[in-house]
Amino acid sequence: MDWDWNFVREILPTLIQGVKITILATLLGSVLAAIVGLAIALARRSPNRAVSRSVGFLAEFIRGTPLLVQLYFIFYVLPDFGILLPPLVAGVIGLGLHYGTYTAEVYRAGIDNVPRGQWEAAKACNLSAGQTWTHIIIPQAIPPMIPALANYFIAMFKETPLLSAITVLELMNQAKSVANTYYRYIEPMTLVGAFFLVISLFSVVLLRWLEHRYGKIER
């Protein structure tokens, strides 16, 4: 079995269709994960024990079970309760929820890393809780989180092929359908692998830069 460049040229437009969906799912999933993560992190800091405990357990549960099964759950079980989601929406929700439990830990660490003195100084300056968060804590907590968050978004990008299992027509699914139509696996599968590899090699460079730029703040 050898590599056929003509076949590659033939299937490339189909694969690019898939790339668009892959990127769209990653972007939407990242936004959702950033929001869900913040919500979980804040809920876990809640003074109400019932809220913080149950959210903590839920996050633990989502982190301990496979993304693929969660996607199946969202896509196949929710319709029984009258919630019928298009595949892409179900996929984005799955990605966002799953990775939200990871980003929650990043937020938690970022907030915990703001020194106690800052909270005390805010209190001494008579700032309200809202002002303390928006003007003191968040501006200091966010920059060190950026590399870690980016790391999870890249991880999410690599997990998007799982969406093909719930019939989202992203890159992997396009590759599979091309492979099944022509019964040639070597080119589509290798191209998919190469695509992810190239993107993630670039993202390593991006991460290094982000770490250099935001990793440390002057105290």
Place this chain on the structure above:
Amino acid sequence: MTQWSGYLGLILQGALVTIELTLMGSVLALIMAFLAGIGRLSRFFVLRALATAYIEFFRGTSIFVQLFWVYFVLPLAGISLTPLQAGVLALGLNVGAYAAEVVRGAIQSIGREQYEACIALNLGRWQGMRHVILPQALLVMLPTFGNNAIELLKATSVVSLISLADLTFQAQVVRSQTGNTLMPFTTILVIYFVLALIISWGVRSLERRMARGLDGVRV
């Protein structure tokens, strides 16, 4: 509802396959982690380059893509694998790449004075590694290895897509035979979570056992 016990048996058979995959994958991952992790710290450029290429390649593409590549493309090169072999190979190599970075980080986290003490005691490079560095580094690696093992457990769900009858696959079988979605998927989510809990509990107790007698040594 009366037939549910029969379907439960099917799902438990799947659980056995999942456990088997997790164990065999972990063994392969552990071997690859130490080979590549120590390889990255080697004096020889070739070994370092090989280890780095392995790690970047397997961390750069997702387990799903690797699994499909192993299962569909390798047979074209004359290497035909059963689904179980392909699954163990892809899981072990993938998680091994992540764990290799853990091994490297743990070895590098051991203080300089330990290396100097090895030289002072006239230990060879290998002797120092075997008797002084690794026993200490192992304890640093252990918690992250636990997380990696849980990631591996979660990744096993992907093998259902190459028709290996693991938990996720059996849940799909039950779904297509009964039309009931909630029961099978909830059951396997709980089973995955319990397995993850068992892994983290096992690693914690292993850590306690290994830390015994090191109280004064660790800083």
